[in-house]
Amino acid sequence: MALSRDLCVLLLLAAVTAEAAKIQTYNHKGCSDNPTNTFKVGCNYCQTFFDQSSVKISEVQADTRISVHNQKNCKGYSSVAQIYGGGCVNQGKTKIRAVYISC
Numbered sequence: 001m002a003l004s005r006d007l008c009v010l011l012l013l014a015a016v017t018a019e020a021a022k023i024q025t026y027n028h029k030g031c032s033d034n035p036t037n038t039f040k041v042g043c044n045y046c047q048t049f050f051d052q053s054s055v056k057i058s059e060v061q062a063d064t065r066i067s068v069h070n071q072k073n074c075k076g077y078s079s080v081a082q083i084y085g086g087g088c089v090n091q092g093k094t095k096i097r098a099v100y101i102s103c
Helices: 005-018
Strands: 020-026 037-042 045-052 054-058 065-069 079-084 087-090 096-102
Touching (some): 020 045, 020 096, 037 045, 079 087
Antiparallel strands (some): 020 037, 020 054, 045 096, 065 079, 065 096
8 A cells, every 4th residue: 555645745744743843042041932942853863052941842742751960962961851742941150051952
């Protein structure tokens, strides 16, 4: 049985959408106003950036694990927050420097 071209395109779009995340960083606490940076990343990817006070993660599945880090390279010892699905994370005593999207 052959799949129609339209069905193949829809399946491809669904797979790409499920594996992408939008990360926005903010210089101030809270995820409102204009973001400092916006990144679109795939699954199992560590996005690093300069010191930020908040990060907002969106366009992810509810069961996608996200870890927020206070050091670059997303090492386990630098994890300061872990959430499932999208949300906003504010810094504690140290600035946020990386986000890992695990799918």
